[in-house]
């Protein structure tokens with residue numbers, strides 16, 4: 656197996672968790688398997704004394720909070736760095752801040768930043784005994800979200816091979832969409848549809864094993880899983896679309912749900928914008944597993960952190 660030194664130790668195990676792209680299938684399966692074991696478990700004490708620092712340069716409710724809960728459930732200490740009030744506002748560089756926190760005997764950094772590659776850059780700069788997790792880097796990847804999404808699909812659908820999964824919305828700016836597509840491909844998903852206005856679909860989609868639909872009704876036809884995405888207005892430099900026509904053409908409502916399979920599950924990484932990409936009755940309805948995704952995020956992040964602690968002998 657080709658070793659990617661970004662993510663793997665010389666023995667082939669995972670050192671950091673930065674990408675889903677090119678991550679071997681067995682690594683994804685190991686994380687899902689460990690998350691299954693940890694799901695609903697009582698407190699794990701094996702990682703007592705380990706220190707995890709979160710560095711969120713972009714807002715977050717779900718990811719940051721579930722990382723904190725997950726760290727506490729495996730008995731690690733969790734430091735929430737308040738970026739807005741940190742010394743970066745006095746001109747300190749990210750790397751000087753990292754080195755400063757390293758000096759406080761921190762073992763792991765969880766990083767979210769608007770610039771693609773920031774977590775990778777930090778991973779290259781930290782001492783050899785420190786692990787870095789990418790909690791979302793701009794429009795590049797959100798690998799822990801993809802893992803909790805895979806866990807959700809496994810829990811509700813059992814396996815991936817025979818599924819049709821439709822991902823709807825702003826694919827262009829979505830790190831979630833990219834990590835999702837990479838992981839679904841690796842796990843052998845039969846059909847992956849991407850659906851949205853042409854302006855919100857990257858040219859690079861031709862390199863992915865997906866089928867593009869501009870028409871939502873066609874794109875979600877007979878789907879087993881529908882994953883709705885938020886319009887990432889913070890990453891749009893121009894007003895690319897009108898919200899009214901977007902809801903009309905791409906909003907998931909009760910009428911459109913009839914196009915999918917009866918037992919379709921509806922997912923959304925959050926935050927949801929009701930009346931923009933999804934109708935409330937669907938978001939809160941019987942097919943929705945949106946809040947399950949949030950809960951599963953705790954077990955999946957426990958799994959990822961504990962695997963990295965084990966691999967790095969921390």
Ligand code: CP
Nearest residue numbers: 715716717718924925
């Ligand atoms: N899914 C997700 O990344 O949500 P937050 O921005 O709330 O962390």
